[in-house]
Amino acid sequence: MTDPRVEPLTIAIPFHKGQHYLRAAIQSVLRQTAPNWKLVVCDDGPETGTAELVASFGDPRIRYLKNEHNLGMAGNWNRCLDVADTDLVNLLHNDDELLSNYVELMLHAGREHPDAAAFFCRAKVIDATGRERFSLADYVKRFLQPKSRGPLVLAGRSAVEALMHGDFIMCPTVCYRKCHLPAERFNSDWRMVLDLDFFTRILLAGRTMVGLPAVAYAYRRHAENATSQYTESLLRFEEESRLHDQVAAAARDRGWPDVARVAARKRIIKLHLLFRILQDASRLRLSAAGRKSGFLYRLFRGAGNKTVPRGIS
DSSP: OOOTTSOOEEEEEEEOSOHHHHHHHHHHHHTOSSOOEEEEEEEOSSOSSHHHHHHTTOOTTEEEEEOSSOOHHHHHHHHHHHHOOSSEEEEOOTTOEEOTTHHHHHHHHHHHOTTOSEEEEEEEEEOTTSOBOOOHHHHHHHHHSOOOSSSEEEEHHHHHHHHHHOOOOOGGGOEEEGGGSOSSOSOTTOSSSHHHHHHHHHHHTTOEEEEEEEEEEEEEOOTTSHHHHHHHHSHHHHHHHHHHHHHHHHHHHTTOHHHHHHHHHOHHHHHHHHHHHHHHHHTTOHHHHHHHHHHHHHHHTTOOOSOOOSOOO
């Protein structure tokens, strides 16, 4: 039974497609050790029968909302934040799952860090079938994250610089505190890096983010998810490059030359591209390796993207 003394946490699922994954995501919420949660599914997709799927669970804490028109990824993420009637909100990706300790962990973090704008935790990686798998890209993130005994408090200049060395925050693990978020939420100009853009703007606004050492999330990597598609199309690297340029400019304006140099160097983007090139070559995907090599060459030549979305200041 829900403890009336503890404000619930909202789990908001921005749904687009994949009802079999959605079912597993909802089931993972029902397995939470702490019952102080609400769940809302914001449907932005073309599939029929989603409302019936959500209703089939028969739990009064679960509600379903259908968007009147397609909002896109950023728009639906923002709607999830807007419709949540609690201050603490997690955006559970509809193809991921929460581990059973997630709500309990975030409620405790919220009490321990009342001034923090967001909390994030570690995640295990699963495949399309739900089996745990190894992911080198995600394994590397633990070495990018600054060392800390206990919770990691990210604030100000050092935090922005750390994120420009490499984004170590697993986006869907984040639990936001709405009252401390910037007025402008997720920026629809981005498709891949809208999370990193938001994190840097939270920090540049003088707010803090807290990293928790516990593993409480299951992130699903599969060929159909947006991250995989944006990596292959190079959109991921294009947006990361533009965002780094934007943060470098903002850092120079603030008199943070070290942060500006780290952002402009784009070392993590170059290393990631090199890894993908070697991976493609080992699989004889020579055309894909060639496209990535061309982009890497342009980065070393300093040929950045001219179009910079609004947001960082």
